[in-house]
Structure formats: structure tokens, C-alpha cells
Amino acid sequence: MGKPLVRTGRAVVLSTAVNIGMAVAGAAAGVILARGLGAEDRGHLAAVMAWYAISLVVAEIGQSASLTYWVANRPAERATYVSTARLLMLALSLVVAGLGLLFADVLAAGSDEVALTYRIVFLGCILNAAGAPTMYAMQATSIAVWNVLRAVQPLLYLIVIVVLFATERLTLITAAVAVLVSVGAQLLTATVVGGRYGLRRHAVTKSAVNDLSRYGAAYSSYAVPATLAVQYDRVLLSWSVGAQQLGQYAVAITVAQLSKPFATAIASVVFPRFSSFSGTERARVSTENRTIWVTVAATGAALALVGILGAPLVPLVFGPDFAEAVPLIWLLLPAMLVRGVNDVIAMVLRGRGLPARAAVAQLAVLVAGAIGLAAFVGVWGIGAAPVVLAIAELIGLAVSSSLLWRVRRRAAQLEEKTS
Numbered sequence: 081m082g083k084p085l086v087r088t089g090r091a092v093v094l095s096t097a098v099n100i101g102m103a104v105a106g107a108a109a110g111v112i113l114a115r116g117l118g119a120e121d122r123g124h125l126a127a128v129m130a131w132y133a134i135s136l137v138v139a140e141i142g143q144s145a146s147l148t149y150w151v152a153n154r155p156a157e158r159a160t161y162v163s164t165a166r167l168l169m170l171a172l173s174l175v176v177a178g179l180g181l182l183f184a185d186v187l188a189a190g191s192d193e194v195a196l197t198y199r200i201v202f203l204g205c206i207l208n209a210a211g212a213p214t215m216y217a218m219q220a221t222s223i224a225v226w227n228v229l230r231a232v233q234p235l236l237y238l239i240v241i242v243v244l245f246a247t248e249r250l251t252l253i254t255a256a257v258a259v260l261v262s263v264g265a266q267l268l269t270a271t272v273v274g275g276r277y278g279l280r281r282h283a284v285t286k287s288a289v290n291d292l293s294r295y296g297a298a299y300s301s302y303a304v305p306a307t308l309a310v311q312y313d314r315v316l317l318s319w320s321v322g323a324q325q326l327g328q329y330a331v332a333i334t335v336a337q338l339s340k341p342f343a344t345a346i347a348s349v350v351f352p353r354f355s356s357f358s359g360t361e362r363a364r365v366s367t368e369n370r371t372i373w374v375t376v377a378a379t380g381a382a383l384a385l386v387g388i389l390g391a392p393l394v395p396l397v398f399g400p401d402f403a404e405a406v407p408l409i410w411l412l413l414p415a416m417l418v419r420g421v422n423d424v425i426a427m428v429l430r431g432r433g434l435p436a437r438a439a440v441a442q443l444a445v446l447v448a449g450a451i452g453l454a455a456f457v458g459v460w461g462i463g464a465a466p467v468v469l470a471i472a473e474l475i476g477l478a479v480s481s482s483l484l485w486r487v488r489r490r491a492a493q494l495e496e497k498t499s
Contacts, residue, residue, distance in 0.1 A: 096378075098227040103338050105234040109241045110334040114327070114398045116241075116250035123326030124194050125252060126333075127318035130311040131180075131187060132201040132259070137307040139176040139205045140169055142296030144216050145303070145430055150291055152220035159282035162213045162274070165292050167284055169209035177205040193252055200256035204263050211267020214274035221277050229270045237262035295435070302426060302439035309445040309476070310419075313465055316453050325462045331398055332408035332466075335390050336416050339382035354431025361495045365488055368428045372421065379420040383413045411466035418473035425480045432487060441480035448472040 114122050143165040151158045180202030188195035218226040240258040244250040274280075314333070317326050357364055391409040394402055422445070426438035452468035 094224060094227055098231050099340070102231055102234045103340065105238045107334055107338060109234070109238045110331065111397055112238075112241050112245045112250070113255060114331055114402060116245045117252065117255070119324040119327035119401055121252055121323070121327075122330055123318070123323035123328075124191075124197070125255060126314050126326055126330035127187075127323075128194070128197050128201055128252075128256065129259075130314040130318070131198065132204060133311050134304075134307055134315075135176050135180055135202060135205050136208055137300075137303050139173040139209060140212065140303075141172055141293075142299035142303055142435070143169055143213060143292060145299040145435060146292045146296035147213055147216035148219045149295055149430075149433075150288075151217045155221070157288070158217050158221065159278055159280055160285055160288050161292060162217045162279050163282040164284045164288040165213040165216070165296075166209065168289070168292060168296070169213065170206070173205040173209035177202050180205070197252045197256045200253065201259055204260055207260065207264050207267060211264075211271050214270045214279050215267070217279055218270065218274060218277070221279070225273060225277070229266065229273060232269050233262045233266035236265050295433075299430065299435035302430070302435045302442060305439055305442035305446050306426065309442050309449065309472075312446060312450055313453060313469060316450065317457065317462070317465060320453070320457055321462055328402060328404045329408060329462055329465065331394065331402050332405040332412055335386060335394060335405070335409050336383075336412040338386050338390060339379050339413075339416055340420065354428065357431070361488070361491045364491075368484075371428070372424055375420055375424045376417075379417055383417055387413050408463065408466060411463065412469065415466060415470040415473050418470065418477050422473060422476050422480055425477075425484055429480070429484060429487065432491075434487060437483050437487065438480065440483060441476045444479045445472045445476035448475045 113125065117125065147161055147165050150161050154161070181199050184195045184198035184202070187198050215226065215229055218229060237258055240261055241250065241255065244254050244258065314326065314330065317329060321329075354364075354368075357367075387410055391406050394406050394409065398405070422441060426441065429435065429438040449468055449472035452472060453465060456464040456468060
């Protein structure tokens with residue numbers, strides 16, 4: 081028992097370190113983008129990237145979790161699962177990218193530059209479908225290699241943004257091109273490295289299609305609402321407030337999310353282990369609870385540092401034009417804490433093979449948040465958004481905790497009957 085715990089601990093530490101590095105790279109890119117684009121274009125870019133994130137999760141049809149789950153359970157068939165997932169993702173990604181290209185003018189509200197920016201990033205869906213399955217499978221194959229591979233994109237994106245800024249060529253359009261370049265480089269690297277771990281092209285099988293589609297569809301019912309629950313605020317605010325205010329909010333989100341690496345690292349490491357867990361229900365519940373409380377402690381400590389040290393430095397780092405982001409950061413911290421806990425509880429449910437249950441909580445967050453933003457932002461302004469987010473996340477926590485309790489009770493009863 082001791083050795084698996086040590087290995088898990090080391091993996092969590094490594095994943096946390098990589099997540100922190102990625103968060104720092106993302107924050108640094110955010111600083112340069114804010115200084116190079118200004119508040120208004122930074123707001124436009126925030127809306128573009130929110131829609132891009134939504135399009136990716138729709139186009140992947142749940143394969144990010146489905147591949148990890150099946151490769152963790154059937155490692156000998158990992159090449160088959162990767163090839164099958166790639167085919168499934170490419171089919172839907174072409175549709176999603178096509179719709180994005182078609183409706184770019186509507187999303188851009190008449191701006192030719194913003195419309196072109198949308199079209200460029202939507203092409204990233206196709207790139208993602210071609211290379212991401214290898215990344216997903218690697219999470220269950222080698223956590224160390226997976227961590228290295230996923231760090232490629234944010235680091236390369238930062239480098240490209242720095243070069244563009246230094247040469248005075250940083251615009252909305254070149255920032256979008258930087259996304260494609262960094263994503264393409266990451267996925268090409270993953271494909272090359274994955275070949276060394278047996279993740280080469282393989283025949284697509286009907287059984288793999290059924291396995292991946294079944295789990296993927298169930299996970300999509302969680303992942304799509306979950307992504308919307310993270311991005312819906314920027315999407316809705318892009319329609320209800322000016323681009324300059326959205327730019328302030330985007331900077332606040334960038335800083336507040338510096339706490340995210342801890343919850344993300346814990347969830348990404350323990351998910352493959354929970355997916356293949358074979359102990360008693362009592363041992364499983366104990367491990368799950370320990371994971372949740374570690375998340376609360378780590379995320380809370382990180383948020384305290386962000387609020388005390390990070391927020392006051394925003395006008396100095398991002399520029400005086402973003403001073404209005406400081407109070408928004410403080411207001412966002414409670415929502416980020418609860419969101420981190422919700423993410424780990426969702427991972428626990430997915431690790432039990434119940435991704436659809438996790439979707440219920442995310443739908444509650446999405447509905448409550450959307451209603452709250454529509455009702456209060458117009459009255460109280462942008463400052464109402466973080467408060468609405470916190471209330472919505474608390475509602476989601478109540479729902480997810482109730483669902484987990486019911487799942488555990490049924491599992492314990494079933495174990496008792498069969499023992």
C-alpha cells in the first residue's frame with residue numbers, strides 16, 4: 081500500500097509543478113497580451129478563446145476522459161483505442177469547425193478583424209482531433225511524459241507572443257495564429273513521442289467504437305456543461321458589457337485562476353487510479369475523501385497568496401489601465417475555491433464510471449450562473465459577475481455532494497449483499 085501512495089504522491093507533486101509552470105506561462109502571456117492589445121482587444125480575445133474552448137470540448141465528444149479510462153483498464157489495446165478515438169474526433173471536428181467558420185461574423189458583431197480571429201482559432205478543432213488522442217492516452221500510460229507533453233503548448237505560445245510583442249506585430253489575428261502554431265507543435269510532439277509507447281496507427285474496431293462512444297457520450301454530458309460553466313461568464317458578458325470591461329474581467333480571471341494548478345494536478349493524477357481501483361468501498365471512500373480535503377487545503381492556500389500578493393500587483397504588471405481588475409480578483413477567489421472542489425468531486429464520480437452524474441452538478445452551475453448574470457450584471461455592473469459565479473458554484477457543490485453520497489451508499493449496500 082505504501083509504494084502506490086508514494087508513487088501517487090510523486091505524480092501529484094510533478095503534475096502540480098507542471099501546472100504551476102503552465103499557469104505562470106499563461107499569466108505571463110496574459111500580461112503581454114494585455115499590454116500589447118489594450119483592454120478592448122483583450123476583451124475581444126477573451127470572448128474568442130471562450131468560444132474556442134467550448135468548440136474543442138464539443139468536438140472531442142468526451143474522448144479526453146474516455147481514452148484515459150479505457151487505456152487505464154485495457155493497456156494492451158491502447159493503440160486501437162487511440163486510432164478509433166482519432167477517427168471519431170475528426171468526423172465531428174470538421175462539423176464544429178465548419179459551423180464556427182460559418183457563424184464567425186455573427187459572433188464578431190460586424191468586426192472583420194474579430195471575425196477573422198474567430199475563423200483562425202476554430203481551425204484548431206481539426207488540429208486537436210488529429211493529435212490530441214495520443215495526449216489523452218498518455219495520461220494513463222506515463223504521467224511523467226504526459227506532463228512534459230502538455231507543457232509544450234503554453235510555453236511555445238508564450239515564446240511566440242513575446243516575439244510578436246517585441247517586434248510590434250502583436251494583434252488579435254497574430255495572437256490567434258500563435259494559438260494554432262503552439263497547438264500544432266504540441267500535438268506533433270505528442271504523436272512522435274507516443275509512437276515510442278505503442279501509440280501508433282492501428283485498425284479501428286467496432287468494439288472500440290462502442291466503448292469509446294458509450295463512455296464518451298456519458299462524459300460529454302458532463303464535459304460540455306462543465307466547460308460552459310467555466311466559460312459562460314465571458315460569453316454572456318461579451319454580449320452584455322463593453323469589450324473594455326470584459327478585458328478587465330479577463331485579466332481578473334487570469335490572476336484568480338493561478339490557484340487552479342493544484343486542483344487540476346490532483347484530479348489528473350488520481351483519475352486513472354480511481355478508474356482502475358479494485359479495493360473495498362470503505363478504502364475507496366477514504367481515498368476519495370482524503371483527495372477532496374487535500375484539494376481544499378492546497379487551493380485555499382494558493383488563493384490566499386493570490387489575494388494577498390498577486391492582486392495588488394496587477395496595475396504594475398498589467399499596466400495602470402487594468403486597475404479596475406483588482407477588486408474583481410478578490411471577489412472571484414471564493415468562486416475559484418468552490419470550483420476546485422467541484423472539479424475533484426466530478427473526477428471522483430467519473431472515476432467510478434459515472435460521468436453523467438457529474439454532469440448534473442455542472443448543469444446546475446450553468447443554469448444558476450446564466451440566470452444570475454442575466455438578472456444582476458445589467459443592474460449592478462461587472463462587479464456582480466464574481467458574486468453570481470460563487471453562488472452558482474455553491475449550488476453545484478450541494479448537488480455534487482448529494483450525488484456522491486447516494487452513489488457511495490448504494491455501492492456500500494451492494495458490497496454488503498455480495499460479501
